[in-house]
Amino acid sequence: MRLTSVIAAAAATVLAAGVLTGPAAAQDYPTRPITMVVPFSAGGPTDTVARLVAQEMSGALGQQVVIENVGGAGGTIGAARVAKAEPDGYTLLLHHIGMATSATLYRKLPFDALADFRAVGLVTDVPMTIVARKDFPADDLKGLVTHVKANADKINMAHAGVGAASHLCGMLFQEALGTPLNTVPYKGTGPAINDLVGGQVDILCDQTTNTTGQIKGGAIKAYAVTTPDRVASLPDLPTTVEAGLPEVQVAVWHGIYAPKGTPDAVVQKLSAALQTALQSDLVKTRFAELGTAPVAQERATPDVHAAFLKEEIERWRPVIQRAGTYAD
Amino acid sequence: MDIFANLALGFGAAFSPMNLGLCFVGALVGTLIGVLPGLGPIATIAILLPITFSLDPLGALIMLAGIYYGAQYGGSTTAILVNMPGETSAVVTTLDGHQMARQGRAGPALAIAALGSFFAGTVATFLVALIGPLLAQAAQAFGPPEYFALMLFGLVGATVLASSSFVKAVAMILVGLLLGSIGSDIETGAPRLTFGIAQFAEGINFTTLAVGLFGVAEILRNLENPEQRGVLDKPIKGLMPTWADIRQSFPAVLRGTGIGSVLGILPGNGAVLAPYASYTLEKKLARDPGRFGRGAIEGVAGPESANNAGAQTSFIPLLTLGIPPNAVMAMMVGAMTIQGIIPGPQVMTENPRLFWGMIASMWIGNAMLVIINLPLVGVWVRLLRMPYRLLYPAILLFCCVGVYTVNGSYVDVLMLSVFGFAGYGLAKLGFEPAPLLLAFVLGPLMEENLRRSFLIARGDPMIFVERPLSLALLLMAVGLLLIVLMPSLRRKRDEAFRE
Numbered sequence: 001m002r003l004t005s006v007i008a009a010a011a012a013t014v015l016a017a018g019v020l021t022g023p024a025a026a027q028d029y030p031t032r033p034i035t036m037v038v039p040f041s042a043g044g045p046t047d048t049v050a051r052l053v054a055q056e057m058s059g060a061l062g063q064q065v066v067i068e069n070v071g072g073a074g075g076t077i078g079a080a081r082v083a084k085a086e087p088d089g090y091t092l093l094l095h096h097i098g099m100a101t102s103a104t105l106y107r108k109l110p111f112d113a114l115a116d117f118r119a120v121g122l123v124t125d126v127p128m129t130i131v132a133r134k135d136f137p138a139d140d141l142k143g144l145v146t147h148v149k150a151n152a153d154k155i156n157m158a159h160a161g162v163g164a165a166s167h168l169c170g171m172l173f174q175e176a177l178g179t180p181l182n183t184v185p186y187k188g189t190g191p192a193i194n195d196l197v198g199g200q201v202d203i204l205c206d207q208t209t210n211t212t213g214q215i216k217g218g219a220i221k222a223y224a225v226t227t228p229d230r231v232a233s234l235p236d237l238p239t240t241v242e243a244g245l246p247e248v249q250v251a252v253w254h255g256i257y258a259p260k261g262t263p264d265a266v267v268q269k270l271s272a273a274l275q276t277a278l279q280s281d282l283v284k285t286r287f288a289e290l291g292t293a294p295v296a297q298e299r300a301t302p303d304v305h306a307a308f309l310k311e312e313i314e315r316w317r318p319v320i321q322r323a324g325t326y327a328d
Numbered sequence: 329m330d331i332f333a334n335l336a337l338g339f340g341a342a343f344s345p346m347n348l349g350l351c352f353v354g355a356l357v358g359t360l361i362g363v364l365p366g367l368g369p370i371a372t373i374a375i376l377l378p379i380t381f382s383l384d385p386l387g388a389l390i391m392l393a394g395i396y397y398g399a400q401y402g403g404s405t406t407a408i409l410v411n412m413p414g415e416t417s418a419v420v421t422t423l424d425g426h427q428m429a430r431q432g433r434a435g436p437a438l439a440i441a442a443l444g445s446f447f448a449g450t451v452a453t454f455l456v457a458l459i460g461p462l463l464a465q466a467a468q469a470f471g472p473p474e475y476f477a478l479m480l481f482g483l484v485g486a487t488v489l490a491s492s493s494f495v496k497a498v499a500m501i502l503v504g505l506l507l508g509s510i511g512s513d514i515e516t517g518a519p520r521l522t523f524g525i526a527q528f529a530e531g532i533n534f535t536t537l538a539v540g541l542f543g544v545a546e547i548l549r550n551l552e553n554p555e556q557r558g559v560l561d562k563p564i565k566g567l568m569p570t571w572a573d574i575r576q577s578f579p580a581v582l583r584g585t586g587i588g589s590v591l592g593i594l595p596g597n598g599a600v601l602a603p604y605a606s607y608t609l610e611k612k613l614a615r616d617p618g619r620f621g622r623g624a625i626e627g628v629a630g631p632e633s634a635n636n637a638g639a640q641t642s643f644i645p646l647l648t649l650g651i652p653p654n655a656v657m658a659m660m661v662g663a664m665t666i667q668g669i670i671p672g673p674q675v676m677t678e679n680p681r682l683f684w685g686m687i688a689s690m691w692i693g694n695a696m697l698v699i700i701n702l703p704l705v706g707v708w709v710r711l712l713r714m715p716y717r718l719l720y721p722a723i724l725l726f727c728c729v730g731v732y733t734v735n736g737s738y739v740d741v742l743m744l745s746v747f748g749f750a751g752y753g754l755a756k757l758g759f760e761p762a763p764l765l766l767a768f769v770l771g772p773l774m775e776e777n778l779r780r781s782f783l784i785a786r787g788d789p790m791i792f793v794e795r796p797l798s799l800a801l802l803l804m805a806v807g808l809l810l811i812v813l814m815p816s817l818r819r820k821r822d823e824a825f826r827e
Contacts, residue, residue, distance in 0.1 A: 041655070042374035043662025051666055055381060069374060070736050073512075073529035077737075080526070105517075110526070156784055162517030184783045185514050187776065190658060194595045194651045198468035200784065209665070213650045213672020289668045327517040 029089055029266050030063040036092045036256075039078025041071040045126070045209040045290075049254050050094040052286050053123055056277035061269070065092075074163040074327055076102050076109060079257075083111035087118075087261035089270065094123070096254045097165060100312035104320045105163045105327045113313065117257040118267055119305035121274045125251035126292040127227040128169050129211045129237065131220045132203045133196055141223040141243035145177060148203070152179045158192040158201040161185050163327045165252045166192065168316070169205035169226060171323045176247035196220055207252050208233070208291030226250045233291040253295075253312075255305050267302055275300045335457055338684030342692055347387050351689050354391035355696045358398015362405065363708075365412045365543050365723055367730035368535055369399040373659045375733075377666070385667035386682050390689040392663055396656050397449070397639045397690070401697050404441045404632055405708055408434060410723060412543035416534060417635040419765050420603040422542060423489065424620060424627030431623050434709045435567035440577050440625055441632040442701045443569075448585040448633035449694035452640035455589050457687050460644045461676065467593045467645065472780035473792050477801035478594075479774040482601045484808045485608040486766040494812070497763045500754075504767025507532055514776055515783075527739040536740045537768060539727050540747025541754070541761040547720050548752040567705050569625070577629035580610050584630035588637030595645035597654045597773070599638030603631035604766055612811065640690055647683055649673055 038050045047069060054065040070078035075098045085091035103113045111117075130141065138144040148155050157173075159166040166189060174181050184201050186192035189210045195201050197219045204211075205226070212233055215222045224243045225231055240248045256274060258267060277283055278294035287293050298304060320326075341347065357376075361367045373392055380388035400417055407418040408425035421441065428437040455463075470478075487497045510521045511531030522528035569577070587609065588602040610630040611620045620627050645651045650671035652658040661671050669679060676683045711719075731740045751761055785791035793799045 041658070042370075042377060043659035045665075048662050048665045051377065051381075055378070067378070068736060071530070072737075073526050077526050077529070153786075161514065162512070182783060182786070184780055186780075187514060188658075190652045190661075191595075194468075194645070194649070195471065197649060197651070198471060200471035213670040213674060216670075217650070217673030219649070219673050286666070286668050289670060290665060325517060327512070328519055 027265065029269060030061055032090065033064040033066050034061070034090050034092060035068050036065050036094055037078045037082050038067055038069050038094055039071065039075035039098075040069065042067075042069045045207055045252075046094070046096050046254065048209070048290070049124060049126075049287075052283050053094070053256075053274070053277050056280045056283055057270075057273045059280075060273035060276040074098055074102060074105070076106060076111075079113075080110040082257065082259055083116040085259050087259040087263075089258060089262050089266035091259065092120070092270070093117070093257040094254060095257065096126075097168070097250075097252050097312065098163060099255065099257070100309055101163060101168060101316045101320065102327070103313045104317045105325075107326055107328055114306075114310060116260050118260055118262050119302050119309060120256040120258055120267055121271045121300035121302060122295045122305045122308065123254040123256060123274070123278070123300070124287060124292050124294055125227060125253045126207045126209055126290070127225045127231050128165065128205050128207050128250055128252065129215065129225050129234070130169075130173065130203070130205045130223045130240070130248070131196065131211055131215065132223065133199045133201070134219060134221050135199065136202060136221055138223070141238070141240070141245055144203075144223050145245060148181070149177060149179055152181060155181050155203065156201040157181045157183045158196055158204045159183055159185055160189045160192050160206070161187060162325055164189070165250075166204060166206045167325075168319075169248070169250050171319055171325075172248050172250055173205055173245075175319065175322070176245055193220070205248075212291040224248075231291045232288050232293070253308075255309065271301055331458060334680065334684045335688065337681060338457075338686075338688035341386060341681050341685035342390065342688040347390050347685070347689065348692065350383070350387045350391040351394050351693050352696055354394020355398040355693050356700055358395040358400075359402040359405075359697065359700055359704075361395070362399035362402015362415070364402075364726045365406050365410070365539055365730060367726065367733065368415060369396050369656050370659060371730070371733040372399070373656065373663075377659070377663060380663055381666065385664065385669050386685045388663055388667060389660065389682070389686055390693075392660055393643070393686065393690065394693045394696075396660075397636065397693060398697060400635055400639050401442065401445060401701060404445075404628075404635075405438060405701075408437045408441065408628070409708060409712060410543065411546045412723070412727075413538050413765075416538070416600055416765075416769055417603050417631075417639075419538065419542075419762055420489070420607045420631040421628060421635075423607070423762060424622070424624045427621065427623035428625065428628065429712075433566075433623065434712065435705055436569040436573050436625065437628050438705045438708060439567065439702065440569050440573060440629045442698055442705075443574075444577065444581040444584065444629045444633040445636035446694050446698045447581055448588060448635075448637035449640055449697075450691060451585050452589050452592070452637040453687060453691040453694070456641060456644055456647075456690070457684075460641075460687075461648045463593045463641075463644060467595055468649075469797060470594055470598075471795070472777040472784060473795055473798040474801060475594075475598075476774055476777040476781055477792065477798045477805065478598065478601070479770045479777065481801055481805040481808065482604060482770050483767060483774065484805050484812065485604055486763040486770075487812050488608045488611055489604065489760070489762040489766065496759050500759055500761065500764040501767040504764035505771040507537065507764075508768045508771030509775065511772075515779060525739065527737050531772065532743065532768075533731070533734055533740055534765075534769065535734055536731050536743050537747055538765055539731060540744045541751035541765065543723065543727055544744060544748025545751025545755055545761075547724065548748060549755055550716065550720070567709065573625050577625050580606070580626035580630035581633045583609060583613075584633030584635075585637045588634035588639075589641045591634075592638035592641030593644050595649065595651050595653050597642075599635075599642045599653065600769055600773075602634040602638035606630040606634035608808075636694075640694075643686070643690070646671065647686065648676060650675065 082093035403415040403418040407421040411426040413419040584606040591598040
């Protein structure tokens, strides 16, 4: 009897404290460093994007935004951790297109990409490039398509593993051609590009972050970029629309998420900080060198991001189901 | 000649007070984390990445590179002193290095590791400068079939790592292959042997396995005999190697340097094989192979040199092709891109100051490591005098912290204790964990390249014998297997004749 009343009193105190300090905490937010989970290993392209943005967001928020790399299982382990985190704005997630595709790629996920998160804003759309070994016979995208169709049984298309951006783009490319190709999986883009440079495999579709250096160095041949606009770092490279393969439209978009239940005021503050970060010179120049650009200001907002995530989940679901590849 | 102008440019850039300081800091931090069991360069570089923001690109890379090869040095210290390899490369060093320490010769073992590494680093650095770009092109001829054949060769060599029976070594290799196959299937993405645990989806972590099987198991074994002061049961015999030691080690250092330099250039992380290959070679060349596993100094000198030479030349694929051969190099790529340098073949021509500055800094860093490490030999050896009731809890704590930092996952810490008990059981039954670890590292690489080869060849196994490089490596593997099997076959025949 006495014990239960003590517990009840304690619970009431905690609840009261929660109610009283809740809104105040949201107004003062942030009062301590914020952890931004990157669900991939340090040094990768997503990590690079996150670190650049986190540094500039730290300035805007007046608190350090610390990157924590929680890699594994195509980004789902890190995402699951944030889904279960306290919704106080001190644990965030920066994830890429995998947030949308994992909803179909994984048949059992410990979280729901739409229901368990609050979108904060989009960060960048990293374009992808269709590239081939440097002695590949075709000279433009049309030639590539003709050659690949005619020699479908001899072509080897590399990708960086099930669910990787290069794998998604490869699926779209094969759908557009209407010809299934022999695909050769690698553990990551590094070894895939290495074998492409060495002429062991024929074609690959990968992010500009990974291919720009090799294209500029003349180690591989580039045919097209998969976004509506050309990229500044490779101005001579046509888009897939210009070059006659408009079906292959894909960008490795990145977004920031907070756990569901995070107060509106906190999400708004984070979104504002993200917009400030995206306009900084450092982010603009570094992104440009990587062959990408920050998203327009109106896309770095919770509403646009949430709607876009939903669209992307629906867009990829049939593509993945038709290919019949799952990651679990 | 061009090369001298380039090197002059490099040394000019690397010798600025700021860059010298960063090189020193990197080498020192690397040594420290290498010495702390479980804490590896990957976690450290990840933690330090934000700091490099405020540095200029060359300084940042010099520091990070220093951490990388500093950790290789430091890793050998823990391997020798407490039988705990924190890095793939240090596994071999435990075999004879820790035996030397048990015989009171920890000092010479540490010193020869440092001197051998310095020699190897110097040679490899000049190789990088002289013919790096050419070699990188040549290494591109290495496709999936060649890697498969190379890894197969390494696996056969793993049997030599055991000083006990051949059958037990094979058993350990098979267990290692099995552990290595845990994770997602590379082609279909299907989970294998994960038992529904999400953390297993990318396989077991090397650090967890190595620190558990060697380190934690070693502590458990020592707890069994609380009175016995394992490492210090013999008086310490001198800190520096004798002339006889150096004479004995020098050929091993030369051979190790050669092996390490060649394997390091391969962009598919061939460097991982370097210390193993060197150990195998030394054991085969030795007049009395029975000394190996009981404190043979060549068994420390050769692999340590090979390891460091490989660490230096593994920068070649990164710097000349923009392709990271291993996880640490992938982090360097991240550091470069954050700095606005896009890795690729153009770095050498567009950014010669960065390219040659890095190369010059490697040599400076190696010299600094000797300066840092030789005086420390005495300190490390004295550390062993620390009572084990203080030393062991500290080591265990560092192991747990180190393993946790790799993925930030408590599952890894649990696995560490599981492997610790498994290692203890294996040691009790007379199984040696070194072949298991090598198989664990090589297995996934072998499988990947085997399946990739078949995919490229549309299932035709002739791809392995049609390509001359692959054929040569396969023949070498068969040859090595015969050499390994010959003594035991002959013994059996002798026994048969006797009856």
